[in-house]
Every structure is written in structure tokens, then in C-alpha cells.
Amino acid sequence: MIGDALTYPHIGLFLQILSYLDDRCRVHKDTINLCESILQSKSLEWTSVQRNQLTQPIRDVDLVIAVGGDGTLLRASHFLDSSVPILGVNSDPTCSKEVDELTNEFDARRSTGYLCAATAGNFEQVLDATLDGSRHPLELARISVKLNGIQLPTYALNDILVSHPCPASVTFLIQYYLLRKRSNIGEISHLVNCRSSGLRVSTAAGSTAAMLSAGGFVMPISSPDLQYMIREPISPTNADKPLLHGLVKQDQQMLVDWYNQEGAVYIDGSHVVYSIQHGDTLDISSDAPSLNVVLPENLLNKTS
Numbered sequence: 001m002i003g004d005a006l007t008y009p010h011i012g013l014f015l016q017i018l019s020y021l022d023d024r025c026r027v028h029k030d031t032i033n034l035c036e037s038i039l040q041s042k043s044l045e046w047t048s049v050q051r052n053q054l055t056q057p058i059r060d061v062d063l064v065i066a067v068g069g070d071g072t073l074l075r076a077s078h079f080l081d082s083s084v085p086i087l088g089v090n091s092d093p094t095c096s097k098e099v100d101e102l103t104n105e106f107d108a109r110r111s112t113g114y115l116c117a118a119t120a121g122n123f124e125q126v127l128d129a130t131l132d133g134s135r136h137p138l139e140l141a142r143i144s145v146k147l148n149g150i151q152l153p154t155y156a157l158n159d160i161l162v163s164h165p166c167p168a169s170v171t172f173l174i175q176y177y178l179l180r181k182r183s184n185i186g187e188i189s190h191l192v193n194c195r196s197s198g199l200r201v202s203t204a205a206g207s208t209a210a211m212l213s214a215g216g217f218v219m220p221i222s223s224p225d226l227q228y229m230i231r232e233p234i235s236p237t238n239a240d241k242p243l244l245h246g247l248v249k250q251d252q253q254m255l256v257d258w259y260n261q262e263g264a265v266y267i268d269g270s271h272v273v274y275s276i277q278h279g280d281t282l283d284i285s286s287d288a289p290s291l292n293v294v295l296p297e298n299l300l301n302k303t304s
Contacts, residue, residue: 017106024092024110031091031120032067038124039065054079063130067091069111070158074268077142077157077291085137085292087130088116089123114208117294130294137292138300140205141224141250144288145265145274148281152274154267155288158206161266162256162282163198163231165275192240197232199256201248201284205293206268216245221299224250226286253285 039046051072058064058079064086066073073088080086090113102108113119117135118126129135143156202211204219207227212218216229230236230244248254263276276282 013105016102020102020106020108028068028091031089031123034120035065035067035089035123038127051075057081058084063087065089065127066116069113070115071269073115073293074157075271078154078268078272080291082139082289082292085130085294087118087126087137087294088113089118089120090116091120093119113296115205115293115295115299117296126294135294137294138222139290140221140293141203141226141286142288142291143201143203143226143267144283144285145267146283147265147274147276149283152265152267154272154274155291156206156267157203157291158209158268159200159202159211160268160284161198161200161210161231162258162276163264163266164260165262165264192230192243194230194236194240194244195234196230198230199228200231201226201228201254203227203286221295221302224286226254226284228254228284248285250286253283253287256282256284258282 036048051068054075056079058076061084064076064080064084065088066076066086067089068091070088073086076086090111092111093113094110095108099108126135130137140157143160145152145156145160200211200214202209202216203226204221204223207216207219211227211229214229214231216227219225219227226248228246228248233240233244236244258276258280259278261278263280265274265276265282266272267274
């Protein structure tokens with residue numbers, strides 16, 4: 001009887017979680033089908049591509065529609081320049097009632113869709129407004145990274161993390177922040193010798209994600225500046241502390257010298273990674289093609 005009392009509640013919770021996950025998949029697929037049916041009803045030429053099938057730059061189209069969440073939009077953004085706008089559709093938005101009902105059981109939050117302007121409920125309305133020009137995309141800054149002077153092919157819409165290949169490991173960084181005006185009117189240089197688990201740099205769009213969780217601040221969505229933060233610094237000096245978190249202005253670059261045996265640059269999460277080695281130099285700036293994103297109304301209202 002003791003075994004039954006301990007086991008059955010766990011089985012019940014397990015089945016409840018499975019049902020929740022199954023419903024998430026169903027809602028996502030239903031939203032994809034809805035979007036496709038709406039596109040079929042209009043005089044439009046369009047092609048459906050799975051997220052994991054994206055391998056080449058997207059060119060010669062009027063609009064990209066990313067159905068999923070912020071992760072899907074971020075993935076698509078890596079194949080876009082500033083010439084093609086993107087519209088995000090949150091296929092599985094969080095239901096506050098569901099979260100309240102299940103809060104004591106498990107985390108029932110679904111997709112945040114921070115950058116997604118549409119859901120299944122208003123997709124056609126947002127699509128029509130975008131196509132007829134009554135709703136305009138907003139230019140969002142992205143992060144450019146040069147490795148030893150060579151441009152990395154992927155621009156970050158959210159953030160980058162420079163760290164050991166195992167991000168939880170402590171690294172030894174000599175981080176040389178050369179904030180140099182592109183107009184060449186003066187230079188400000190600081191040398192920070194810091195033991196930490198890495199360096200995070202975010203755009204304004206990414207300032208509400210990992211940067212905010214780490215103690216950063218939310219930036220206006222249209223800001224062209226970048227925000228940086230030393231990740232988990234160990235015993236920084238008093239002189240260095242003010243330099244561990246700040247802004248890289250639009251006309252500035254941040255230079256980082258890497259003095260660990262191996263390292264990695266993670267772009268918008270863990271799926272896009274570039275290896276770095278001892279002695280490598282990174283040039284980080286917002287000197288990247290902007291991304292034109294059709295934003296949700298709540299973010300547009302903050303920019304006006």
C-alpha cells in the first residue's frame with residue numbers, strides 16, 4: 001500500500017504532462033494549417049519550408065512568415081538581410097488560465113512570442129495590413145562579429161555568448177575593450193583582466209531575454225546600441241567593476257582578446273556556434289545589416 005500511495009500520484013502527473021505536451025504539438029500544427037489555408041485563399045505565390053531545412057540565404061521574396069515562436073523567427077533571421085521583412089506568428093501562445101490551474105503541478109507556460117506580431121486569431125488581419133502597406137516593419141539592430149578580422153556569416157538578432165565550449169566552465173579572459181569612434185574623433189580604451197564564465201552581448205531586441213535574467217536592463221526596441229555584461233565575474237577589482245556591464249554605442253566596437261586554450265561564440269542560443277582559440281581576437285559591433293520585423297502592437301506602441 002505504501003508503494004501504491006507513492007507511485008500513483010507520480011503516474012498521474014506524468015500522464016498530465018504528456019497530455020499537455022501533446023496539446024502543444026496539436027495547437028502548433030493547427031496554427032500551421034490555418035496559416036497555409038489563409039495563404040491558399042489569397043492570390044499569392046508562397047512556399048512552405050521546415051525550420052531545419054533552411055540552409056541558404058533567402059532572397060527575392062516580399063515577406064517571410066515564421067510560424068512557431070521567437071526561436072523560429074531567430075532561426076529564419078540568420079538567412080535574411082535587410083531587404084526581406086519577416087512576420088512572426090506565435091503558434092502556441094501561453095494561456096494564463098492554464099498557467100493558473102497548473103501552477104502547483106508544473107510550469108505550463110507556452111511560447112512567449114515576444115517578437116511575433118500575430119497568432120492564429122489575428123494572422124489574416126496582420127498579414128493583410130503588412131501586404132497592403134498599412135503596417136510597416138521596424139528595423140532592428142543586429143550584432144556583427146569579426147574573428148581575426150574575418151566577418152562571421154551569421155548576425156545575431158538576440159545576443160551572443162563568448163565562453164568556454166562548455167558554457168558552465170570558468171574561463172580566463174583578457175578582455176580588451178577598445179571603444180573606438182568610427183569618426184576617428186578620439187579613442188577610449190580599457191583593459192579588463194577578468195576571470196569569469198564568459199561575455200554576453202545583446203541587442204535591444206535581446207535585452208529582455210538572457211541579458212535581463214542576468215541583471216541587465218531592458219532597452220528601447222529600436223535602439224541601435226548593444227548591451228554587454230561579463231558573465232559571472234570572479235573577484236573583479238574595484239576599478240574593473242564599472243566596466244563589467246555597459247553599452248557599446250552604434251559608432252563603437254568592442255575588441256575581445258581570447259587567452260584560453262579553446263572557446264566558442266554562441267549566436268542566438270546553442271544552435272549556431274563558432275570555435276575560437278588562444279590568441280584570437282573578436283571585433284563585436286552593431287555594424288550589421290538590420291532586420292525588418294513586423295512587430296506586435298505592444299512593442300510598436302513603446303517606440304512611438
